[in-house]
Amino acid sequence: MSEPFFFTWRAQQGARGIEITGGEGAWFTVASGERWLDLGSLIYQANLGHGRRDVVEAICAQARRLCLTMPVAVYPEKRRLAERLLALAPRGFSKVFYTLGGSDANENALKIARLVTGRFKALARYRSYHGATMGAVTLSGDWRRPPVEPGLPGIIHVDDRDATDAEAFVRALEFEGPSTVAAVFVESIVGGNGVHRPPPGYLRQLRHACDRHGVLLVVDEVLAGFGRTGRTFGFEHEPGLVPDLITCGKALTGGYGVLGAVLVHERVAAHFETRPLVAGLTHYAHPLGVAAALAALDVLERERLVERAAGLEPVLASGLQTVVDACPAVARRARAVGLLGAVDVDLDASGWDRLEAALVRRRIHVHLQRKVGAIVVAPPLVIAEPELRHGLGLLAEALREVAS
Numbered sequence: 266m267s268e269p270f271f272f273t274w275r276a277q278q279g280a281r282g283i284e285i286t287g288g289e290g291a292w293f294t295v296a297s298g299e300r301w302l303d304l305g306s307l308i309y310q311a312n313l314g315h316g317r318r319d320v321v322e323a324i325c326a327q328a329r330r331l332c333l334t335m336p337v338a339v340y341p342e343k344r345r346l347a348e349r350l351l352a353l354a355p356r357g358f359s360k361v362f363y364t365l366g367g368s369d370a371n372e373n374a375l376k377i378a379r380l381v382t383g384r385f386k387a388l389a390r391y392r393s394y395h396g397a398t399m400g401a402v403t404l405s406g407d408w409r410r411p412p413v414e415p416g417l418p419g420i421i422h423v424d425d426r427d428a429t430d431a432e433a434f435v436r437a438l439e440f441e442g443p444s445t446v447a448a449v450f451v452e453s454i455v456g457g458n459g460v461h462r463p464p465p466g467y468l469r470q471l472r473h474a475c476d477r478h479g480v481l482l483v484v485d486e487v488l489a490g491f492g493r494t495g496r497t498f499g500f501e502h503e504p505g506l507v508p509d510l511i512t513c514g515k516a517l518t519g520g521y522g523v524l525g526a527v528l529v530h531e532r533v534a535a536h537f538e539t540r541p542l543v544a545g546l547t548h549y550a551h552p553l554g555v556a557a558a559l560a561a562l563d564v565l566e567r568e569r570l571v572e573r574a575a576g577l578e579p580v581l582a583s584g585l586q587t588v589v590d591a592c593p594a595v596a597r598r599a600r601a602v603g604l605l606g607a608v609d610v611d612l613d614a615s616g617w618d619r620l621e622a623a624l625v626r627r628r629i630h631v632h633l634q635r636k637v638g639a640i641v642v643a644p645p646l647v648i649a650e651p652e653l654r655h656g657l658g659l660l661a662e663a664l665r666e667v668a669s
């Protein structure tokens with residue numbers, strides 16, 4: 266049936282949706298009553314799992330208390346959330362800029378970097394996604410950028426060979442004329458583009474290059490943040506790293522509210538003490554998003570979900586390795602960091618279609634990243650170990666069926 270709204274990122278003819286009606290824990294339910302095992306956290310935001318009455322109650326209570334504000338409004342939860350987010354960041358972070366999601370977090374990080382440095386260029390990876398709005402999609406290196414070009418002037422992409430070659434960034438920075446570059450944008454751990462964790466020292470090298478040239482280091486934690494990789498933020502895998510700006514979205518609210526944020530270091534925030542911050546949004550710090558984020562942080566802490574993600578990493582890693590071992594003809598390298606993992610697979614278009622159908626039959630939700638040849642797995646951090654093993658077993662079975 267054709268719907269009166271667009272489906273995103275695809276041709277509309279023949280596009281079909283999935284009628285989600287609810288869920289519990291790592292499972293979501295569809296209109297037919299069937300339960301799907303969610304090994305993708307929907308679109309990487311459902312870190313707290315489905316059916317969280319605690320978060321929903323907090324949102325309802327906020328709606329009854331105060332639902333309508335404006336950007337200049339001050340209310341306790343807005344202040345409390347900013348304080349809590351800054352407490353999660355490295356020492357020296359002093360301000361939060363609220364947004365509605367990840368794209369506009371990156372959008373506003375770029376504006377802040379331009380305003381502070383007076384420069385206009387930014388460097389980002391080819392292997393990246395930073396969002397769909399015009400600035401964020403220009404920063405993105407993946408397939409979603411070229412169809413809507415030209416984007417912003419001055420965004421330079423770098424091939425750092427799956428986040429292994431920091432030197433490529435340093436060289437690009439120097440070739441561009443560092444005095445023209447406002448910021449370097451990187452996902453701390455490449456997420457949707459195939460899960461690539463930079464080697465130790467990589468982010469530190471970027472930090473040093475940025476420091477040498479007065480360039481701001483923006484770390485995109487929209488996908489990796491809030492426990493996904495077994496740390497609160499993905500950049501914490503690089504000990505001692507202090508970015509200038511941290512962009513957040515997705516699991517900030519566990520997916521229960523609409524909110525993103527840019528966390529800003531004092532050395533950047535200080536610029537705006539006497540100069541205008543030329544940025545803002547009607548729904549800046551919307552109370553329902555803020556309430557969802559506060560409740561999500563409560564759950565993250567109370568249920569020790571960051572530690573849980575770290576603890577389950579070996580289960581995910583070995584389960585993905587089993588997928589590779591089961592299908593050596595099409596599956597190659599497996600990797601995992603916390604509860605974010607991937608398997609590289611070599612399939613043609615019909616192979617991917619068959620894999621998708623095999624997963625639908627088994628009611629398993631994962632991310633089939635055809636463009637980069639990877640299956641990305643990112644279950645809710647509340648998933649039980651047997652559920653994870655069961656799901657990965659079904660994934661191996663589906664891939665084996667396609668490979669045979």
Ligand SMILES: Cc1ncc(COP(=O)(O)O)c(C=O)c1O
Binds near residue numbers: 394397485488
């Ligand atoms: C790393 C990263 N940054 C930014 C975004 C954009 O976030 P949103 O879709 O909430 O605008 C995404 C979304 O997938 C992402 O994965």
